[in-house]
Amino acid sequence: MAAVENIEPDHAELLRFISAGSVDDGKSTLIGRLLHDSKSIFEDQLSAVTRTSNKRGMEKIDLSLFTDGLQAEREQGITIDVAYRYFNTPKRKFIIADTPGHEQYTRNMVTGASTANLAIVLIDARKGVLTQSRRHAYLASLVGIPHLVVAINKMDLVGYSQEIFKQICAEFAVFLQGLGFRSIEYIPISALLGDMVVERGDNLDWYSGKPLLDYLESINIEHDINVLDFRFPVQWVCRPQTEEMHDFRGYTGRIESGTIRVGDAVTVLPSGLTSRIKEILLYNDSFETAFAPQSVILTIEDHLDISRGDMLINGGEPPQITREFDAMLCWLSEQAFDPNRKYIIKHTTRIVKGLITRIDYRVDINTMHQEPVNILTMNDIARIGMKVQQPLVIDAYAKNRGTGCFILIDEVSNNTVAAGMICIRES
Template sequence: MDTAATTTTPPIHHMDLMRFATAGSVDDGKSTLIGRLLFDSKSIFNDQLESVERTSQERGDEYTNLALLTDGLRAEREQGITIDVAYRYFATPRRKFVIADTPGHIQYTRNMVTGASTADLAIVLVDARKGLVEQSLRHAFIVSLLRVPHLVLAVNKMDLVDWSEEVFEQISHDFACFATKLDIPDLTVIPISALYGDNIVSRSTNMPWYEGSSLLHHLEHVHIASDRNLVDVRFPVQYVIRPQSLQYADYRGYAGTIAGGVLKKGDEVMVLPSGFTTRIAEVETADGPVSEAFAPMSVTVQLEDELDVSRGDMICRPHNRPAAAQDIDAMVCWMTDQPLVPGQKLAIKHTTRSARAMVKELQYKLDVNSLHRDDTVTQLGLNDVGRVRLRTTAPLLADEYRRNRITGGFVLIDESTNHTVGAGMISSAG
């Protein structure tokens, strides 16, 4: 495994967890789809199923409404919509999954940003009867903006268009034309019926013209290991471990989640912002020492020399380091009713480092439907996306977002309310 630092494929045992987000317009069937995945993969308990069946009868549904498995909040059940980002877990013999079920309403676009920011794959649902709507394009744009490596367009409710190949091909063509404007490296289009389970776990006999794989088969087999950045070593220090016992009086460990690259015992590393260099003495996980560790593992690193290292510092390679920047250009998705305006002061949270930031300039707002830039705007409103220049009080140890989604991303916080008001993707740092 000594070649892991230069290869783009990590050890096979880390390929067992995939995070994916679902998105789509209201009533496109996201919750039903996730309920179907949970049900067909036998990831729900009997009492959960009985509760769903009972609630379905009380609502007068003629079928077991699997959407109720994910619409857990009472307000969501009453309105028949998804409001918050609901995280669900299920597993198959090939892979474990974390699902972020994000809302479809336009006012909850910010929730979709939250759900998709850590996703390996995104599923955008469209209703076969309606075709592509504004929200479909908006969600595809956000998936591209967040650089989610894999996108599945799931054309749902094919049962309501008589399993029509022509309808499916038209939607596929329309979406492919829009996707050419975006940065989507891997696009797959699958016709499904979440309600009846067609093409969810197994291939549908109702659509013999479709020759691709089922949705679950695709989720199990899509290659996500090479999406990780295993070249640029980035280890933001989250916590310094100094045990208070005499037995470990000399122990000093630095805990955190690897944001990029591979760490091995004996590797020469640099600690930023101090610039001191040393070597790794040990890499440990909760199960004990390991010969190497890679993103996104959580580890504790011991260094050969006693350096002054604290939370917010970054361990990297001496000749491959992130920028230490106070001037940041970034795409920002604004998440609150109070608009973003030039001159505004906010707190900024980047990896494990916190600082304050001022909005120096609002360069343009992006129309997420037409992808046109409007450089005459004076503010960003709720759910707007725009290019912003920030000046921070302390340098951020940052990469461009397209190079590393962890060290290239940040959140903005209103200091008076402590609410997260913006999510940013760094375009350049200098």
């Protein structure tokens, strides 16, 4: 944050992205480079990293050290979990979910990816498309990240060859075709030397696209949220119960998708009761209209029995109200799935008991092959059937991230053990 031009609060948008790759791909170096060249590194951090680099006998500073975490990690030379990094430019504020690339990769990547607008998959130009490149892209698509950047790194080690870049792009494009990304961009870079990361550099003149940071600053993310189907899970009922506001009943919540106007008809699910929007409020303001992902208070014309876990909808494609559905599940816990244990499902603002009734198959994330299994262990991705105690109001994850996702919690340990993405078969 070094330049005065970095202050433009009224125009800065928020972009969350995840960087996927292992230490060998230069992922930490890339993040360090983005932070360093966008002048987001502070003096005290820089001097600490310079000291450590010198201690390790390096001539230049090791950019990867900027993302080094806890003492425990430094001692063992590993990264434990998802770390979040922040930097900003005049155009955008960025949140990076930095996930480590070792054996717990699936779990960490799915966690970091769940809120991301964009994923960067790093490929070492010398090695080309590897199994892990496919794995990273598959996981990004599974979690529904709309935008993918394929950063072909270490271009300096292949003589900045356009030929090699083209070959890698062509090979990966075939694989990416079926994964459903809204946009895919290929960028040749050298994280170590800085080419095409923040500055263009002089070595990749044949590349006509934008440097990585320019691209991150300008990619359109407005349309990533479902703007058609209004979904409002009620979080908390606001009842002041004061003398002057005796009858006030406001439904607080965050609009998961779509937009709403005063006067719009709404249906409360699962009850099916209907009413109209009377007011859209927040603190001292009242609005004519509101849109996802705003947090607001809604009041309605009629006195209906509405509580946390109910969902307000209006028009558009209706969600399903069901006690049974299929999902892609990522098992997150070290404790394997156990059909004898009781699990709780948290979906929007509703918490109910749930059962896994079937495991259709597990996905081998290296080959994308489906294989039959009876058990789920940490990092497994599987297609399953779920049954829940009370009906849920659901959408397919592919259509609506906010109303298509859920977590499973172990009822005894209270740990979050799995994350699910709802699949609805086209009927």
